[in-house]
Amino acid sequence: MTTPTAGRLRVPGATLHYEVRGSGPLLLLIPGGTGGAASFDGIADDLAADHTVVSYDPRGLSRSPLDDPQARQEVAQHADDAFRLLELVAPGASARVAGCSSGAIVALHLLTAHPERISLVVAHEPPVVEVLPDAAGHRAMLARVQDTFHREGLMPAAAIFAAALTRPATSSPDTTTPPGPATPPGSSAPPATTTSPGTATPPDTATSPDTATPPDTATSPDTAAPPGSSTPPGTTASAVVAAEAELPPEAAARVQRTMADMPYFLGRIVPSFMAYVPDLDRLQALSDRLVLAAGTDSRGELPYRPAAFMAERFGTELVHFPGGHTGLSTxxxxFGKLLSAKLSERVM
Structure with missing residues (x-):
């Protein structure tokens, strides 16, 4: 693995850590979950053979501290950060963008906000659940996760969240109600969700990472990692501690950063990003620049369904990548080979 050129970019309310590799057309990699720039380490060098690859830690995560740790997080602000990175590295140049999970949500907004600068977006399983006909049930689930986070701490909330993400839908994503308004509030929620959607805690009141239950004090044996996290599903805090003892120092530090970022991700990123409503009409008009992707092994699961739903609505192909929601890590x-192929199909 080559050593990238690292830098710091001052943006409103935060300082971003970013990394640049290679030469050629500009490619921005937007990570999901708590992975940060390091989540792309397994593919960045290969992509850098044909691109100038830019990866970074989103604001509030890992090496990109916030000025105000309590600041509300918004998709539009994160997309503006991404645009500022593009302007820094290659002012005025067209760029290709690939994003995973919450990073794919940012990529969708970046495309609609700056279509004159974005030649292609590959969006892998953006969990924009508000586009789904059963959106009300997912709002209820998210409210339950936040309530559990406040009352019981990080790991119990993460367990509920991960279970909801991997639970197969009651109907195939190919046979859902045609695209249209989301199911009104008050519709029946999934069996495990009992909290009213109206009781969801606003993102700006989420528990501070400093006050959430630390990962190393959790006791839930069923805890799985958040979507997009580089920590494999089913990983408990005790398992992470045991694994760190066998990892090289750099890898162990990455695991520690991932676990330390989980309270911020679950408490601030998840409720805001999963409430985001993309501009479907604008995305459809730009669909010739959009590759919607999903994991082969996550068919029917919640993060898979929005990509499938949008592909059907736009009349475009849903590209299946190897693995599930965290196929980039597993x-x-x-994953990198297919991403490279999709990037090369589009001439800038």
Missing amino acids: HPAE
Whole structure:
């Protein structure tokens, strides 16, 4: 693995850590979950053979501190950060963008906000659940997660969240109600969700990472990692501690950063980003620049469904990448090879 050129970019309310590799057309990689720039380490060098690859830690995560740790997080602000990075590295140049999970949400907004600068977006499983016909049930689930986070701490909330994400839908994503308004509030929620959607805690009142239950004090054996996290699903805090003892120092530090970022991700990013409503009409008008992707192994699961839903609405192909929602971490070689192929199909 080559050593990237690292830098710091001052943006409103935060300082971003970013990394640049290679030469050629500009490619911005937007990470999801708590992975940060390091989540692309398994594919960035190969992509850098044909691109100038820019990766970074989103604001509030890892090496990109916020000025105000309590600041509300918004998709539009994160997309503006991404645009400022593009302007820094290659002012005025067209760029290709690939994003995973919450990073894919940012990529969608970046495309609609700056279509004159974005030649292609590959969006892998953006969990924009508000586009789904059963959106009200997912709002209820998210409210339950936040309530559990406040009352019981990080790991119990993460367990509920992960279970909801991996629970197969009651109907195939290919046979859902045609695109249209989301199911009104008051519709029946999934069996495990009992909290009213109206009781969801606003993102700006989420528990501070400093006050949430630390990962190393959690006791839930069923805890799984958040979507997009580089920590494999099913990983408990005790398992992470045990694994760190066997990892090289750099890898152990990455795991520590991932776990330390989980309270911020679950408490601030998840409720705001999963409440985001993309501009479907604008995305459809730009669909010739949009590759919607999903994991082969996550068919029917919640993060898979919005990509499938939008692809059907736009009349475009849903591209299946190896693995599930975290295929970038579990199948990096195959994931990177397919991503490179999709990028090369579009001439700038």
